Amino acid sequence: xxxxxxxxxxxxxxxxxxxxxxxxxxxxxxxxxxxxxxxxxxxxxxxxxxxxxxxxxxxxxxxxxxxxxxxxxxxxxxxxxxxxxxxxxxxxxxxxxxxxxxxxxxxxxxxxxxxxxxxxxxxxxxxxxxxxxxxxxxxxxxxxxxxxxxxxxxxxxxxxxxxxxxxxxxxxxxxxxxxxxx
Numbered sequence: 001x002x003x004x005x006x007x008x009x010x011x012x013x014x015x016x017x018x019x020x021x022x023x024x025x026x027x028x029x030x031x032x033x034x035x036x037x038x039x040x041x042x043x044x045x046x047x048x049x050x051x052x053x054x055x056x057x058x059x060x061x062x063x064x065x066x067x068x069x070x071x072x073x074x075x076x077x078x079x080x081x082x083x084x085x086x087x088x089x090x091x092x093x094x095x096x097x098x099x100x101x102x103x104x105x106x107x108x109x110x111x112x113x114x115x116x117x118x119x120x121x122x123x124x125x126x127x128x129x130x131x132x133x134x135x136x137x138x139x140x141x142x143x144x145x146x147x148x149x150x151x152x153x154x155x156x157x158x159x160x161x162x163x164x165x166x167x168x169x170x171x172x173x174x175x176x177x178x179x180x181x182x
Contacts, residue, residue, distance in 0.1 A: 028102040029128045057088055057149055062087060068147065071137050071138070071139050074138060078101050078138070091146050092148070093121055096144040101137070134174065
């Protein structure tokens with residue numbers, strides 16, 4: 001990761017990167033990549049293959065979309081987080097680990113900066129964030145491709161905003177001053 005001195009981070013709060021567990025991510029969403037529970041009715045185990053239900057995804061009535069995302073930022077400073085108001089959003093790193101910074105919303109929907117936590121998500125793991133979970137993603141090397149499950153209209157709204165500067169309808173951004181400490 002790129003190192004920054006105290007003069008570049010100003011009053012940024014240092015945020016330790018934690019390992020991902022089902023318990024630590026629970027306030028923000030759900031861990032993906034847990035082992036198969038052969039007693040679950042939605043699982044099947046055989047010598048040839050296994051499958052199991054990991055999470056039932058909720059888009060609040062919108063179309064579900066599989067999205068590819070390539071992350072390249074190794075900057076330890078987190079200056080902005082985003083949230084999606086209507087849908088859960090799952091992120092699954094495919095080509096390497098990611099650091100995912102999450103935060104909770106206050107009752108009015110604004111970012112609760114004190115709730116921010118950073119999780120190391122390895123390939124083969126993932127998370128599904130609740131609607132209203134604030135987030136930002138960083139990597140430690142080159143670039144990392146991730147699979148994302150989201151709501152189609154949320155993707156279109158965000159892309160339109162980022163390409164044209166139009167107002168956001170299904171998402172929001174909030175400035176924050178954090179620095180990742182490893």
